[in-house]
Amino acid sequence: xxxxxxxxxxxxxxxxxxxxxxxxxxxxxxxxxxxxxxxxxxxxxxxxxxxxxxxxxxxxxxxxxxxxxxxxxxxxxxxxxxxxxxxxxxxxxxxxxxxxxxxxxxxxxxxxxxxxxxxxxxxxxxxxxxxxxxxxxxxxxxxxxxxxxxxxxxxxxxxxxxxxxxxxxxxxxxxxxxxxxxxxxxxxxxxxxxxxxxxxxxxxxxxxxxxxxxxxxxxxxxxxxxxxxxxxxxxxxxxxxxxxxxxxxxxxxxxxxxxxxxxxxxxxxxxxxxxxxxxxxxxxxxxxxxxxxxxxxxxxxxxxxxxxxxxxxxxxxxxxxxxxxxxxxxxxxxxxxxxxxxxxxxxxxxxxxxxxxxxxxxxxxxxxxxxxxxxxxxxxxxxxxxxxxxxxxxxxxxxxxxxxxxxxxxxxxxxxxxxxxxxxxxxxxxxxxxxxxxxxxxxxxxxxxxxxxxxxxxxxxxxxxxxxxxxxxxxxxxxxxxxxxxxxxx
Numbered sequence: 001x002x003x004x005x006x007x008x009x010x011x012x013x014x015x016x017x018x019x020x021x022x023x024x025x026x027x028x029x030x031x032x033x034x035x036x037x038x039x040x041x042x043x044x045x046x047x048x049x050x051x052x053x054x055x056x057x058x059x060x061x062x063x064x065x066x067x068x069x070x071x072x073x074x075x076x077x078x079x080x081x082x083x084x085x086x087x088x089x090x091x092x093x094x095x096x097x098x099x100x101x102x103x104x105x106x107x108x109x110x111x112x113x114x115x116x117x118x119x120x121x122x123x124x125x126x127x128x129x130x131x132x133x134x135x136x137x138x139x140x141x142x143x144x145x146x147x148x149x150x151x152x153x154x155x156x157x158x159x160x161x162x163x164x165x166x167x168x169x170x171x172x173x174x175x176x177x178x179x180x181x182x183x184x185x186x187x188x189x190x191x192x193x194x195x196x197x198x199x200x201x202x203x204x205x206x207x208x209x210x211x212x213x214x215x216x217x218x219x220x221x222x223x224x225x226x227x228x229x230x231x232x233x234x235x236x237x238x239x240x241x242x243x244x245x246x247x248x249x250x251x252x253x254x255x256x257x258x259x260x261x262x263x264x265x266x267x268x269x270x271x272x273x274x275x276x277x278x279x280x281x282x283x284x285x286x287x288x289x290x291x292x293x294x295x296x297x298x299x300x301x302x303x304x305x306x307x308x309x310x311x312x313x314x315x316x317x318x319x320x321x322x323x324x325x326x327x328x329x330x331x332x333x334x335x336x337x338x339x340x341x342x343x344x345x346x347x348x349x350x351x352x353x354x355x356x357x358x359x360x361x362x363x364x365x366x367x368x369x370x371x372x373x374x375x376x377x378x379x380x381x382x383x384x385x386x387x388x389x390x391x392x393x394x395x396x397x398x399x400x401x402x403x404x405x406x407x408x409x410x411x412x413x414x415x416x417x418x419x420x421x422x423x424x425x426x427x428x429x430x431x432x433x434x435x436x437x438x439x440x441x442x443x444x445x446x447x448x449x450x451x452x453x454x455x456x457x458x459x460x461x462x463x464x465x466x467x468x469x470x471x472x473x474x475x476x477x478x479x480x481x482x483x484x485x486x487x488x489x490x
Contacts (some may be wrong), residue, residue, distance in 0.1 A: 005347060005391040005426040010273050012381050014238040016265040018206055018256065020230040025263075027228055031210045032258060033170035035073060038063040040146055042077035047141055052078075064211040066222075068175075068192055076174045084141050088132055095129040108469060171258045177251030177269065183207050184227045188249035195232065195254070195267065197246050204232040204242075206254075206265060232265060241385070245269055271381075275389035277345065277426060284338055284346045285423030287398070287415045288375050290316045294415035295334060297343060298423040304406070306341060307416045310334055316371055327374050331382040339386055346383055347426030349395035351376055393425040397453045400460060401431050404479050440487045459486050 020028055038059045045055045052074050059070040099122060106118045135142055145152050147169040154160035175193040183194025184207040194207040207229050209222055234242055245252055252269040277283075280300050287294045296307040312330045315323060338346065351373060380390050402417025412420065421431065433441070433452045443452055463486040467474040477485070 005277050005393050005428075006350075007273065008348070008376075008380050008390060008392050010270040010384070011268055012241070012271050012384070014234060014242055014267040014269075016204075016232055016234045016238075016267060018230045018232050018263045018265050020228070020263060024228045024230050027210055028208070028230075028256070028263065029170075029258065031208075032173050032256075033166075034063050035069065035173040036146065036170040038070065038073040039076050039080075042074045043080055043144065043146075046074075046077055046081055047143075061214055063214065065214050066192070066209070066211040069173075069211060072174050072176050072192075075176060080144060081141050084144060088135050088142060091132045092129065092136065095125055095132065099125050099129065104465060104468075167258070172256060174255045175253065177253045179249060179251040184209070184224070184229075187246065189246065189252050190254060193254035193256070195242070195246060195252070197243055204234055206230050206232045208256075230263075241271075242267065271384045273384045273389055275345070277391060277428070278389075279427055281344055282342070283423040283427050284343045285419040285421070285426065286334070286346060286348050286379065287419040287422060288348065288372050288379075289415055290371050292415060293330065293334060293375065293379075294413065294419045295337070296412070296416050296419035296423060297338075297341065298420060298427070300427070302424050302427060302429045304410045304412075304420060307410075307412060307419070308337060309413065309416065310337075323371070323374065327371075327378050331375065331378040334379060335382045335386055335388070338383070338388060343388065345389040345391065345426075346379075347391045347393050347422050348376060348379065349398060349422060350392045391426050393422055397450075397457055398422055398425070400457050401453060404437065404456070404483075405431065405434055408479060437483065440483065 041062070042055050042059065045058070046052075055074050056067060056070040059073055060067060063073075064070070102118055102122050102125065106115060106122070109115045109118060132142075134140075147165060151160055151165060151168055155162070155165045175190055177190040179188060181191035182188055183191060183196075185194060185196050187194050187196050189195070192209045195204060196207065197204050207227050209227050211222075211226060242252075250269065252267050255266045255268070257264045257266065282297055282299055282305060284295055284297045287296075291311065291313040293310045293312075294307070295310065297305045299305050310330055310333055312326055315326050315330070318326065383390050398421045399414060399418040402412070402419075402421045403414050405417075406412060406420050407414060407417040410417070410420070424431070430449060431453070432449050433456075437456065438452070441452055441455060443455075460482065463482065464474070467485065472485075474482075474485075
């Protein structure tokens, strides 16, 4: 088996802000309420299994006589359903990991009260697992609370006003771009939310089409008085990207969100990273971890060339806003280092929802999926903005292969060695088992190297459990110590 490199989702989101006057604000708020009501209706209809075309017709008659806005409400509802399905898979995976960790602790526990507490936790976890697995077995989507479940509980407790709850449930609209469609001023890219750039003033503005209430006729044309125009502010570091997009007349998607009295305008479009792997150029591999991002560069023949660790231990402890800021600074350092040494292509591991869990909240916070996903998305965008091609490879056994095969040879840490394997995998190299380990495994006839790494992974996982039970100081062990412990014990 030879894992192949693929491309991550090619999309960038430009954060902007619009500044409507009092009249435009009132019209936008009213339209947001209609759009979100249409989205909720579409969501429930999709859960019932209705066809998208029939849903669009129903929304056209009930909410607004514009087929595009109806289509985008259905698309927004579909994305909510897809995210719900991914969340269910993540919950199931996380609960299984928690149950496995609790069962391991139960084996070691001797105190009666301690065992009783673990049994109680296991019963709760198994009940949750059965609940979420039920959705997968039935092929259903769990119900969503638009506005947030926590906010709904606060509303029920009287800690949140009805006005604030209504604002949370009607605070955005969404318009998908189309390259062959024009807006009010003839700018290609989006038919209902048109962005226009003025060369003379260097300013942007946003034209939004707000259809009237439903009418008993079809095929109506958009009228000029049904558009509103608002100033649009774009951060300096994104202006050139957006201007180039507008000049080319290519599609862009717009989402306007109202939060704390402000109107955020999020503009999304692909960066156009279509490059394929160049096996005659150096490749960098990046191994993302909660406290460090390890980057290793390999030459076209697969040999080690350079490596560097970018540490950010506070990333997992700070608030959401500061975490975003820290992640942005970290990926800038990584991108600048790669550009300085002339790297034109980079490989990362494919995102996986699997993570290690414990009963310790501090440990769970460190290993949470969010930090890795945040860093992954930021790195992909930062590298593509600098003209560096990005690829992903399967994450299976990268840390194990790097630790047992390359860490002692090149004097690398486990994370740097894993990044080396990622880069080699993107270039198409197959990782063969070292001869000394191959003799210990004693494989049968026809066993492939990837399968042998899987067998070693199973032995290593079992050995870690034994080492924990025996209170061994395994954190100081090197690969030779682990091999001795694994095979001598067995």
